[in-house]
Amino acid sequence: MAIESAENASRPRRRADDSGSALPSAVRIGWSRVVPELKMFYRRPEQLALTFSMPAVICLLLGSIFSAKLPGTETSTGAVIAASMLAYGILSTSFINLGISIAADRETGALRRLRGTPATASSYFIGKIMLVAIASLAEAIILLLVGVLVFRLDLPTEVFGWFTLTWVFILGIISCSLLGIFVSNFAGNAVSAAVITNGPAVGLQFLSGTYVPLMVLPTWMLIAGSIFPVKWMAQGFRSVLLPAQMVLFEPAGSWEHWRTFLVLAAWSIGGLTACLYVFRWSDRS
Amino acid sequence: MTSAVTVRGLSKAYGRLHAVRDLDLEVGFGEIFAILGPNGAGKSTTIEILEGHRKRDAGQVRVLGEDPGTAGRSWRARIGIVLQETSDFGMLTVLETVRMFAKCYGDARVPEELLELVGLASSSGSKVRTLSGGQRRRLDVALGIIAEPELLFLDEPTTGFDPEARRQFWDLIRLLAGDGTTILLTTHYLEEAAALADRVAVIAGGRLAAVDSPARLTAHVNSAATVRWMEGDECHVEQTPHPTELIRQRSTEGAELAQLTVTRPTLEDAYLHLVGLV
Numbered sequence: 433m434a435i436e437s438a439e440n441a442s443r444p445r446r447r448a449d450d451s452g453s454a455l456p457s458a459v460r461i462g463w464s465r466v467v468p469e470l471k472m473f474y475r476r477p478e479q480l481a482l483t484f485s486m487p488a489v490i491c492l493l494l495g496s497i498f499s500a501k502l503p504g505t506e507t508s509t510g511a512v513i514a515a516s517m518l519a520y521g522i523l524s525t526s527f528i529n530l531g532i533s534i535a536a537d538r539e540t541g542a543l544r545r546l547r548g549t550p551a552t553a554s555s556y557f558i559g560k561i562m563l564v565a566i567a568s569l570a571e572a573i574i575l576l577l578v579g580v581l582v583f584r585l586d587l588p589t590e591v592f593g594w595f596t597l598t599w600v601f602i603l604g605i606i607s608c609s610l611l612g613i614f615v616s617n618f619a620g621n622a623v624s625a626a627v628i629t630n631g632p633a634v635g636l637q638f639l640s641g642t643y644v645p646l647m648v649l650p651t652w653m654l655i656a657g658s659i660f661p662v663k664w665m666a667q668g669f670r671s672v673l674l675p676a677q678m679v680l681f682e683p684a685g686s687w688e689h690w691r692t693f694l695v696l697a698a699w700s701i702g703g704l705t706a707c708l709y710v711f712r713w714s715d716r717s
Numbered sequence: 718m719t720s721a722v723t724v725r726g727l728s729k730a731y732g733r734l735h736a737v738r739d740l741d742l743e744v745g746f747g748e749i750f751a752i753l754g755p756n757g758a759g760k761s762t763t764i765e766i767l768e769g770h771r772k773r774d775a776g777q778v779r780v781l782g783e784d785p786g787t788a789g790r791s792w793r794a795r796i797g798i799v800l801q802e803t804s805d806f807g808m809l810t811v812l813e814t815v816r817m818f819a820k821c822y823g824d825a826r827v828p829e830e831l832l833e834l835v836g837l838a839s840s841s842g843s844k845v846r847t848l849s850g851g852q853r854r855r856l857d858v859a860l861g862i863i864a865e866p867e868l869l870f871l872d873e874p875t876t877g878f879d880p881e882a883r884r885q886f887w888d889l890i891r892l893l894a895g896d897g898t899t900i901l902l903t904t905h906y907l908e909e910a911a912a913l914a915d916r917v918a919v920i921a922g923g924r925l926a927a928v929d930s931p932a933r934l935t936a937h938v939n940s941a942a943t944v945r946w947m948e949g950d951e952c953h954v955e956q957t958p959h960p961t962e963l964i965r966q967r968s969t970e971g972a973e974l975a976q977l978t979v980t981r982p983t984l985e986d987a988y989l990h991l992v993g994l995v
Contacts, residue, residue, distance in 0.1 A: 454824055455823045464820035468814075471809060537805065541802070542805030545800060545805060546821075548768060548800075549794075550791070551821045713770075
């Protein structure tokens, strides 16, 4: 069918330029991506198992090792770790999950394909953020169950406690998610993303009081850990899940709610700025 | 706006490598236009710039009247893109993937009908990662034409296909072109360009070597036909612009010319000549 040239081509299709007016909003496209994102997440059983079992298993192991009660209290070191471990759970479902999955979307061409449609970057991130929110909530419920049933943590009994738990949880998700998005830009593929997210994540557990209680850490580790959000998330969770008297075992001698809020907010704003600055749709320039 | 695609003086370099140099192209509405060239000739770089996936270093580019580097969402709703190689959405089913992309547009085809059109209806419940190469490509095309684009880009759409799958794929492309969709494809298969394209641009070393219809491109290079026949054990080969006359002369006594063949230069001959291999 070697047609001679273009002039005689049949019925060329042209559309009025206002066809864009009927486009769904970026937010609506984003919402339509939530269920597919969840399906892609839970259809990888190995990833699912790792994300949800690692923090719980580590919590059980460490809690069993540090079972002695702290002097003058009815609280074990294991309980302190269990309360702090929520921070690791969120880091795992936000930072690690996003860092790897965005690098994978870039590697497989999913992002480039989306870029060729009227979807925007915000549509894409709405899907991812909802995935992180739901996975983090599930993770938090698992870890709270372990904490309450095994380590006798007390869920907050007052509104203020739930309020604190909620904002630490939400700000923690936001700051860690943005860090994950940021880090994904430096990974060439999903495998290298796994390394550059899990590596720092494990290191941070030691600096942030989730693997080892803060009171046994040398000062330089305390200072290094204080730079990053995990330490503050863990501190916020301890403040509502442990008895009030446990504040004596905090290095600062206080729960430092304002400081926690400011540090997490600063990471969120800085993370957003960095992501807007460096986010790449593809590995091409 | 007279053309679907207009390119003037397009250049793109990766470091010291000049992938595309001073390229001009014009694709009319409703055309099937093929960019043909060996691997590394700059085909994909060119099409990716036209799709808005890559930045250019120099030149003017207009695709459906807009600059792909700055065009917005409504422009992307009017084009369809089939990328070179993808492995995304492996864990979703075919139907789930199509439905997800349908939601990106204001006006999209009905997913089930779309899968019928591209011949994937029987695989709609399969996970994308279980599809064969040909099926996967059909899904890529389905996602590319989901909003009935005015212009469809296909980057090496049949690489790795067996001949039967390739012919089926060509039928699908012709079907889309029959609806008036402008199609711009890259390929390194000559027979694909010859079978599908109204016009072919041959690119070599990032430069445009020639652009014309497959027939005229071939004629352009060499209009002589090659006549071959056997006399005893001897094989005769003659090149002539008048093969009928030659055969009449040779068989004046009514002699049968054994194993007579008359061949015209193929697009392949033209292509090899143009990319400087002959």
